[in-house]
Amino acid sequence: MWVPEGVDMGSVDYDRDSIAVIVPALNEEVTIGSVVLQLKEYARTVLVVDDGSTDRTTDIARMAGAQVIRLEENQGKAFAVKIGMDALKGRDLRAVVMVDGDGQHRISDMPAVLAPVLRGEADLVIGSRLMSNRHHVPAYRRFGQRALNQFTNIGAKERLTDTQSGFRAMNMKGVRNMDFNCSGYGLESGMIVQFASRGLVIKEVSIDVRYDVPKKHK
Secondary structure (H helix, E strand, C coil), rough: CCCCCCCCCCCCCCHHHHHHEEEEEECCCCCHHHHHCCCCCCCEEEEEECCCCCCHHHHHHHHCCCCCEECCCCCCCCHHHHHHHHHCCCCCEEEEECCCCCCCCHHHHHHHHHHHHHHHCEEEEEEECCCCCHHHHCCCHHHHHHHHHHHHHHHCCCCCCCCCCCCCECCHHHHCCCCCCCCCCHHHHHHHHHHHHHCCEEEEECCCCCCCCCCCCC
């Protein structure tokens, strides 16, 4: 498997059969096919949770090679991700990755996000858009991120640069700790607070991001 230049996997045996990816998606027919095809290079199991889409998200995801759980009504991102996590809990996996379905993430960053989990250094790894790529992030988004970071870091007693990033990896201990209640886009903060309160190890790695996606980043 190709690993991007500069990503040190060390002695980690990267086995794509032991990696699964959850992609929550709502009306992402324009981007979901490309996202799934790229993810299939890094993980054999790509699970798209279609959160009540009214377009062809489900059909296109399946044609691209994803497994799909389709929710008949929109339940929100948090519910969709937790449905996906529940579906993977009993599988023989080393790590589960979360990726948004709108095409904003550089899928080639996936080995970097996974590496600390596979090396046993962290239970949860967050791909930070703000560690070294601030010039790529619009000013209004940086302002909002700082406010959300302060709120989440107080609750979690962690000092993280990008608490709202949807590009994350966790080991199966992390998956088993996805047993908290939250709604909508509160998932990212809720995970941090939950994991920190239970003594799980959280790390960040730098990733890049696109804001010129077809439907614009939400």
